[in-house]
Amino acid sequence: MKVDIEKRILAVNDELAGSNRELFARHGVFVLDLMASPGAGKTATILATIDALRDRYAIAVIEGDIASKVDAEKVRAHGIPAVQINTGGACHLESAMIRRAVDTLDLDALDLIIIENVGNLVCPSDFDLGETAKVMILSVPEGHDKPYKYPNIFQVSEAVILNKYDTMGVFDFDEEEFREVVKSLNGQVPVFPISATKGDGVSAWAEWLAARIDAAKGEGSE
Amino acid sequence: MKVDIEKRILAVNDELAGSNRELFARHGVFVLDLMASPGAGKTATILATIDALRDRYAIAVIEGDIASKVDAEKVRAHGIPAVQINTGGACHLESAMIRRAVDTLDLDALDLIIIENVGNLVCPSDFDLGETAKVMILSVPEGHDKPYKYPNIFQVSEAVILNKYDTMGVFDFDEEEFREVVKSLNGQVPVFPISATKGDGVSAWAEWLAARIDAAKGEGSE
Numbered sequence: 001m002k003v004d005i006e007k008r009i010l011a012v013n014d015e016l017a018g019s020n021r022e023l024f025a026r027h028g029v030f031v032l033d034l035m036a037s038p039g040a041g042k043t044a045t046i047l048a049t050i051d052a053l054r055d056r057y058a059i060a061v062i063e064g065d066i067a068s069k070v071d072a073e074k075v076r077a078h079g080i081p082a083v084q085i086n087t088g089g090a091c092h093l094e095s096a097m098i099r100r101a102v103d104t105l106d107l108d109a110l111d112l113i114i115i116e117n118v119g120n121l122v123c124p125s126d127f128d129l130g131e132t133a134k135v136m137i138l139s140v141p142e143g144h145d146k147p148y149k150y151p152n153i154f155q156v157s158e159a160v161i162l163n164k165y166d167t168m169g170v171f172d173f174d175e176e177e178f179r180e181v182v183k184s185l186n187g188q189v190p191v192f193p194i195s196a197t198k199g200d201g202v203s204a205w206a207e208w209l210a211a212r213i214d215a216a217k218g219e220g221s222e
Numbered sequence: 223m224k225v226d227i228e229k230r231i232l233a234v235n236d237e238l239a240g241s242n243r244e245l246f247a248r249h250g251v252f253v254l255d256l257m258a259s260p261g262a263g264k265t266a267t268i269l270a271t272i273d274a275l276r277d278r279y280a281i282a283v284i285e286g287d288i289a290s291k292v293d294a295e296k297v298r299a300h301g302i303p304a305v306q307i308n309t310g311g312a313c314h315l316e317s318a319m320i321r322r323a324v325d326t327l328d329l330d331a332l333d334l335i336i337i338e339n340v341g342n343l344v345c346p347s348d349f350d351l352g353e354t355a356k357v358m359i360l361s362v363p364e365g366h367d368k369p370y371k372y373p374n375i376f377q378v379s380e381a382v383i384l385n386k387y388d389t390m391g392v393f394d395f396d397e398e399e400f401r402e403v404v405k406s407l408n409g410q411v412p413v414f415p416i417s418a419t420k421g422d423g424v425s426a427w428a429e430w431l432a433a434r435i436d437a438a439k440g441e442g443s444e
């Protein structure tokens with residue numbers, strides 16, 4: 001019974017996600033669904049990504065949170081439009097929330113929308129928002145064993161950002177084991193070690209994203 | 223409609239949680255529901271707590287995970303009985319899962335059961351398991367702003383453990399602001415700074431827990 005209900009909720013979500021995806025493709029906008037644990041550095045990574053790409057692309061951000069609007073304020077202080085979604089307790093964003101947020105943006109004027117999902121390694125991986133790609137961040141202090149425990153999010157992500165890489169010396173993080181387990185879960189997925197607050201490694205991640213944005217623009221203008 | 227379904231799921235869960243609570247009280251067992259983000263150090267804190275209290279109390283652990291059994295194996299290697307629950311994708315434990323796990327333990331021989339909930343700052347805070355107390359861990363690398371974003375878990379916790387306190391110098395963590403926000407959410411809740419892997423601060427937390435265990439034993443034997 002409960003499983004049936006969950007399936008129905010997911011089916012309704014997926015239908016609207018498909019409609020979102022068509023809308024984004026029609027406008028040639030690349031939409032990134034960024035997922036991570038609380039405190040892994042999602043907002044810091046978004047700010048670093050904006051700094052790397054703002055001269056080339058028009059960017060907006062959709063901030064998902066259980067409560068508060070502190071992240072949207074940080075992004076706006078960076079001179080980038082930000083729409084705050086408060087989920088009111090829900091542990092993930094859904095496609096209907098994204099649609100309402102997107103309806104406040106001018107898609108023709110944008111190349112990239114970054115969605116900051118709710119801090120959570122579980123629920124966001126189950127929900128299609130209509131994004132062009134899901135990407136996840138793991139931070140070094142969380143430990144290299146996380147792919148064993150939260151395999152699904154590693155499987156649905158098209159890139160894995162390994163943040164707080166500058167603290168590698170402080171924590172007992174086995175990068176080789178981490179990369180092996182990630183590879184076993186999701187073959188060729190790229191892993192980008194970065195320090196979002198210091199900027200190290202951000203350009204490799206940003207260039208991967210830029211190539212994907214260019215591809216989405218090409219398809220949208222056809 | 224969706225809200226009604228969620229209410230019904232919660233009502234079923236809460237009814238069995240009440241039954242669990244009576245069972246634990248009857249046997250004088252203190253049951254701790256330990257909640258935190260992925261990688262905040264739940265298992266390390268459990269191992270440190272076991273080391274501090276194993277001479278005084280008979281302890282068992284229930285390990286909740288989406289997948290894998292690595293944490294249960296770590297606890298068993300420490301010489302303590304551990305029951306692994308795999309939620310099969312669910313982002314939190316429920317009272318029925320706890321009841322099935324508890325039925326494999328000899329409650330009369332135990333003083334303390336520690337439940338390691340799924341790594342998540344959202345879902346576990348909504349589900350009563352019948353535990354004697356919920357306690358949460360925040361780790362320093364997650365940042366001092368987490369109470370703004372995940373207020374509910376701070377409100378339902380009877381103690382807050384601040385783990386990885388030894389990395390305070392590495393991260394931009396404002397302890398004063400953190401304590402103020404926690405206080406505004408949950409008046410007199412104690413905050414215990416610890417380093418679970420190094421042992422610093424563990425004894426203050428363990429003595430708080432010991433006093434609560436003694437109180438539960440006293441009530442159980444009446």
